[in-house]
Amino acid sequence: MKMSAILKKEFLVFFRNAGLVIFILYAFTLDIYIAGKGIKVTPRNVSIGYVNEADNLIVNKIISSFHKPQFKQPKMFLNEKALKNAIYNRKIIVGIVFDKQFVNNLISKKQAKLQVLIDSTAAAQAEVTLIYLQNILMKFENNLNLPAKINIIKLFNPNSNTKWFMSLSELMSNITMLGLVLIAVVFVREKENGTWDIMLLMPVRGSLIIFSKILSQVLILMAGITISVGLIVFGVFNTPINGNLLDFYLISFLFSFAIGGIALVIAAVSKTILEVGHLTIVIMLPLIFLSGAWTPLSAMNPFIQYLSYLSPLRYYIQATQDIFFRGSGFFDLLPYFFAELFMAMVLFYIGYKKIGKLF
Amino acid sequence: MENGELRKILEVKNLSVSYGKKVAIKNVNFSLKEQELLGFIGADGAGKSSTLHAIAGVLSFEGEIVYKNYVYHSPKEAEKIKYEISLMPQGLGLVLYDFLSVKEHFDFFRDLRGLKKDKEYENRLLKMAGLYEFQNRLAGNLSGGMRQKLSLILSLLPRPKLLILDEPTTGVDPISRAELWNIVNEMREDGMSAIISTAYMSEANKMDKLMLFDEGEIIASGTSEELIESIKDYTYEGEIENNKCFSFNNRTYSLKPLNLKKASPTLEGIFFVNALKKGKKPIVINVPEKDIEIPEIIVNAKCLTKKFGEFIADNCIDLKLKKSEILGLLGANGAGKTTFIKMLLGLYPIDEGELYLLGKRIRSYEDRLTLKSKIGYVSQKFSLYKDLSIKENLEYFAKMHSLSVGETKRKIEEFARMFEFEEYLNAFPKEVPLGINQRFSLAAALLHEPVVLFLDEPTSGVDTVARSAFWRLLRKLKENTGISILITTHYMNEAEYCDRVAVLKRGVKIVDDEVKNLHKKYPRLDFEEIFLQIYKENQ
Amino acid sequence: MKISVLRAYLKKEIIDLIRNKMIILIYLIPTMILILFGFGIKLEVTHARTVIIDNDHSKLSLEIINKFSRTKYFDVRVENLSYKKALHLIQTNKADVIIIIPPSFSRNLYKGAEIGVYIDGSFPLRAVTLQGYIEKLLINGFNIHLPIKIENRNFFNESLRDYNAVVPGLFGLIFLVVPASLAAIMIVKEKEMGTIFNFYSAPIKKVEFIISKLLPPFLFHSLNIFILLLLAFYVFNVPFRGNFFIFWVVSEIYILISVGIGLLVSIITSTQIAALVLSVIITIIPGFLYSGILMPISSMDKESFIEAHIFPVMYYNHLVYDSFLIGQGFKASENVLYFFILCIYAVTLILVGTFFVKKAIK
Structure with a gap:
């Protein structure tokens, strides 16, 4: 009864703060869309230029095999100097020099060495671009006879669709941010508006107030996740889910309480919503980057890998990627559920102690 | 100085202000003489603040304001007179920075106004406000009364010819209020005029002239004696329960004659008489009696x-x-x-x-x-x-x-x-x-x-x-x-x-x-x- | 322009920022972003957890295993597992790559031999990169004649270091987001607290107020240029091949652009938190997307390519990468052009902001 009164009040307050509602909707929809659509990590449309010193038709044949989606229409340059200049001015990323010797060797079936100049400012893209080139050139010779067939299968995302990965990563980053903000703000707003004392004067246990307030925001968060996953992740990007969506909700729910514990600490030390904003930024950034949102943990420095065990986001991200991409089942996910539950209990206890002092 | 020698310092002609569709004040006219103290009284939202803001040149308005011989119609045109006018807006220490000390506030306002440091004058202001000993205290650690006194002396720093105070005493205790008034009176002797809005009628009595604002208009003006005089026919002694008259502070106000002894009115009465004239009725309070066992x-x-x-x-x-x-x-x-x-x-x-x-x-x-x-x-x-x-x-x-x-x-x-x-x-x-x-x-x-x-x-x-x-x-x-x-x-x-x-x-x-x-x-x-x-x- | 007004605000803001501890954030956040993003964004692929199931046990299969073990790209474990169990390793995120060499693989060469490779495709960039490495290593392992051999020369970032690629790009992100939000907050604070009346009622010019309010965030962040530069040198060992002076001046102009954006944000917001949120939202996306960290501008499709030219971050980053890795400076006409474009941005933003600031209650 009292709990439902608090929940109702917090929902009303939330929906009447147009600015906050717009911000939350933005973070759950448009922002995820922009991230999924805009951040392309695998190189596409690589701008390429060439010099045809040999002036042989075979060159045109090779050039014609560089096409979309990997490469833009290659641009021709008169000499090597012009080509280099274009790279220096960052008009093109790749420059190929077809010299006479290359053409002669190619025709006479000797190994032909092809000079490729590459702007490696973006190191990883340069590397992948070289791989593209190699593949194209290898297949160019139709009669290349490999002794064995190399059968490569990229599991879960065979076409390397970056939208799937990017939108989910952005979603988890945003859930972290919004969880911190929403839960801290629901307390700090009372401080800022001068209703804190009124809240304390209710003949209700502090624990009930704290728990109900958090629950109200966790429910809003879960609604936001539903909108985001339904509308953007599934709706727009057609992301597959190989595991069970319910597992995702369960881990999201546990994570909300873990992040809620941190939010309680923020709420306890902040006097204004602005301070909540600042503290959220300072806490959120390391949390996201040390938990493998954008780079797999296994590729990180071992020290960071150990440190990341302390981050509730680590288990959330791993579980989510396992559920969506790797298709792990409930029992495979159990370690994550337990770890997240443990984090939630510890963090919530710390946060509860901290804010409890103000009650 | 004789009254006749005093020059007119400010004239407000047909002043109107509106926020979007909402009209805050319409066609307000009045004037102010040197050394005069003009009081604005009226309910919350009656248009007092808007008038004060318009005169101070911080709010767009229609109509014309003449300060000395300078005519202005907009905040932009008012820039030239801001050297001589100081505004202290409503709110306890609204213009103060919590993390700046009293002394640092003086530095800031002196530089902001491009003033030369006048140690003697500044010390005098600090002493008047009782802040001389607290110069290193941060504004955030001052009490409400002290904040208001600091705001006031800061607005006096450029030695304004016209001081505009918007409810300077609301939320301030009687001691600090008395001190605030002492400061204003002392500066007035140096030749300053002031327009002050207030919610305290005991203060309104101290003004040379009063303007009663109601719903964006000045509905009465004059000295406090004149205003009191105007309602003496409606004032009776004692308090009664009746939905046609208001009672407050041992007085009852009624437009219709009552069978009660007439009493000398107080300034507060003007609000009740005005409310009656507008056809407003007092609320009828009907608290049911209860018999609950409560210890003594x-x-x-x-x-x-x-x-x-x-x-x-x-x-x-x-x-x-x-x-x-x-x-x-x-x-x-x-x-x-x-x-x-x-x-x-x-x-x-x-x-x-x-x-x-x-x-x-x-x-x-x-x-x-x-x-x-x-x-x-x-x-x-x-x-x-x-x-x-x-x-x-x-x-x-x-x-x-x-x-x-x-x-x-x-x-x-x-x-x-x-x-x-x-x-x-x-x-x-x-x-x-x-x-x-x-x-x-x-x-x-x-x-x-x-x-x-x-x-x-x-x-x-x-x-x-x-x-x-x-x-x-x-x-x-x-x-x-x-x-x-x-x-x-x-x-x-x-x-x-x-x-x-x-x-x-x-x-x-x-x-x-x-x-x-x-x-x-x-x-x-x-x-x-x-x-x-x-x-x-x-x- | 009255110097005393400038002094008044400058002194007040410095005291205020120090006493309300905002100064910590001014210097913590940019450093934090640089360190976290610099170390956190790892695009190169190394130490992929690779399980090779060798059912052949031939000279060739050992050769293949050796080839994989010898590179930094793969951490190889040879295990004897069933196909299903191996796949389960990827499913539970315990391995990134599984290579299955079938029985009698070497005997069936040229007779339909097939080698199976399974890559965890969850991280697309990693998957594509791994695929390339694996193909290259396997083909190498077969020891056959390739008609064309690529001889590549890497420009600017010869050793293909991730740090060289990511760290310079972060300057454009940090100096777009952080000064803008600081400037917006500092102006809106006066509105929210009511102290804006000091500006309204004092005989000071609009321009004086704006310059006075924008100068503190500008100066505070000017120091950050040097802090971040030192971090780039000594923490990330990024080379610097250009002209320091050009880099410095361009960065100062870029910070001006950022505080100009903050000024515009402060005009349409009335609370500090709204100013913070709005300024971060409108700067962080272009700051990230068009920074060139993840995708070179020249490789963008038409739409993004045009969008990238609308935001100032592209021009600044071009000059930053030039300063760090390329070093053409103003010898390249394009750099000069971009420099002027940035100047125009700064002037326009601040002029537009000045036009919209009103010295009166709204």
Whole structure:
């Protein structure tokens, strides 16, 4: 009864703060869309230029095999100097020099060495671009006879669709941010508006107030996740889910309480919503980057890998990627559920102690 | 100096201001002479601030303002006169920076105005405001009264020819108010004119001329004697219950002749007469009588002490709240009133002393929970949830106090009828006048039938008519339900409505006596004077 | 322009920022972003957890295993697992790559031999990169003649270091987001607290107020240019091949652009938190997308390519990468052009902001 009164009040307050509602909707929809659509990590449309010193038709044949989606229409340059200049001015990323010797060797079936100049400012893209080139050139010779067939299968995302990965990563980053903000703000707003004392004067246990307030925001968060996953992740990007969506909700729910514990600490030390904003930024950034949102943990420095065990986001991200991409089942996910539950209990206890002092 | 020699310094012609479609003031005309003190009075939102802002050149307006010989029609044109005009906007220390010390404020304002450092003058200002010893204190650590005094002397720094003060004394205690006035009067002798808006009629008496604002128009102007004179036909002695006349402070105002003895009016009467002329009716308060068993002593505080580090906010304060009694808790800003109330409410832990509610000692967390369910509390500025409608606010409070759905509905209807805010039930707090907020906050505090009510400056900033209704309501409540009320206020004439007052000074209780005894002790003084006298006697 | 007004605000803001501890954030956040993003964004692929199931046990299969073990790209474990169990390793995120060499693989060469490779495709960039490495290594392992051999020369970032690629790009992100939000907050604070009346009612010019309010965030962040530069040198060992002076001046102009954006944000917001949120939202996306960290501008499709030219971050980053890795300076006409474009941005933003600031209550 009292709990439902608090929940109702917090929902009303939330929906009447147009600015906050717009911000939350933005973070759950448009922002995820922009991230999924805009951040392309695998190189596409690589701008390429060439010099045809040999002036042989075979060159045109090779050039014609560089096409979309990997490469833009290659641009021709008169000499090597012009080509280099274009790279220096960052008009093109790749420059190929077809010299006479290359053409002669190619025709006479000797190994032909092809000079490729590459702007490696973006190191990883340069590397992948070289791989593209190699593949194209290898297949160019139709009669290349490999002794064995190399059968490569990229599991879960065979076409390397970056939208799937990017939108989910952005979603988890945003859930972290919004969880911190929403839960801290629901307390700090009372401080800022001068209703804190009124809240304390209710003949209700502090624990009930704290728990109900958090629950109200966790429910809003879960609604936001539903909108985001339904509308953007599934709706727009057609992301597959190989595991069970319910597992995702369960881990999201546990994570909300873990992040809620941190939010309680923020709420306890902040006097204004602005301070909540600042503290959220300072806490959120390391949390996201040390938990493998954008780079797999296994590729990180071992020290960071150990440190990341302390981050509730680590288990959330791993579980989510396992559920969506790797298709792990409930029992495979159990370690994550337990770890997240443990984090939630510890963090919530710390946060509860901290804010409890103000009650 | 003779009156005739004084030049006209300001002339306002057909001044109108509107915010979007809403008209704030329309066709206001008046003028001001050198050294003259002009007072603006009127309810919240009557157009006083807009007029002051327009003159100070910080608000776009229509019409024409002439300062000395300079004519301006917009803030842009007003730039040239800003060297001679100072504005102090409404709000306790609104223009101060919390993290800057008193001294640093002087540096900032001096540089902002491009002034040369005049140590002698600055020291004089600091001494006048009693801030000379506190030059290194941060503005955020000053009391409300000190903040206002600092704001005032900062606005005097450029030696303005015209000083514009927007409610400089609202929320300020009587001691600081008197000091603020001393500063203004001293500067006036140097040839300064001033326009001051105020909610305190005792201050309005000090002005050379008064303008009464109502709904964006000046509906009366003149000296305070002239204004008082204009309502003498409508003023009667005593207070009566009648929906055709208003009663406040032992006076009754009626347009129709009454069968009562005529009395000499007070300035406050002008608001009531104006309300009557507009066809407004006083609210009819009908608090049903209740017979609940309440012990004689409701709250008993024994030697309550609260310390913040080295600072002793409240030093061994004893206070008894009896059944069916209104106790006024008075004192300067920072005297320890709010801290004391917060201890009684269980919001601050008590450092020393004992607190009994209904004869039971309050010690544990459980005790405090019971305490909370017996207390009603209205805080400064009526801090209710601004994102909930009035009805939703009340429903929330009812549910938190475990009222059933049916009971909640019945009580909300009852209170809305009783306190006359039925038509505002679905409005949001910021959309309704302050007086309505005040009454509905009171309703929220009464929903769970508390035995004691704590009110922390519930009348600050509320207009006179609404204040009179509020006080009648409190009296009715106490008479008919036996509730006891602890109230703090800066309007000293409101103390007349209390049965007893306790005065705090620097954390110590210096007086605790019945109002009528105090009047006997200090004959022929009004309560504000009594209060100042008490403070003086207890150095 | 009255110097005293400037002095008044400058002194006040410095005291205020120090006493309300905002100064910590001014210097903590940019450093934090650089360190976290610099170390956190790892695009190169190394130490992929690779399980090779060798059912052949031939000279060739050992050769293949050796080839994989010898590179930094793969951490190889040879295990004897069933196909299903191996796949389960990827499913539970315990391995990134599984290579299955079937029985009698070496005997069936040129007779339909097939080698199975399974890559965890969850991280697309990693998957594509791994695929390339694996193909290259396997083909190498077969020891056959390739008609064309690529001889690549890497420009600017010869050793293909991730740090060189990511760290310079972060300058454009940090100096777009952080000064803008600081400037917006500092101006809106006066509105929210009511102290804006000091500006309204004093005889000072609009321009004086704006310059006075924008100068503190500008100066505070000017110091950050050096802090971040030192971090780039000594923490990330990024080379610097250009002209320091050009880099410095361009960065100062870029910070001006950022505080100009903050000024515009402050005009349409009335609370500090709204100013913070809005300024971060409108700067962080272009700051990230068009920074060139993840995708070179020249490789963008038409739409993004045009969008990238609308935001100032592209021009600044071009000059920053030039300063760090390329070093053409103003010898390249394009750099000069971009420099002027940035100047125009700064002037326009601040002029537009000045036009919309009103010295009166709204």
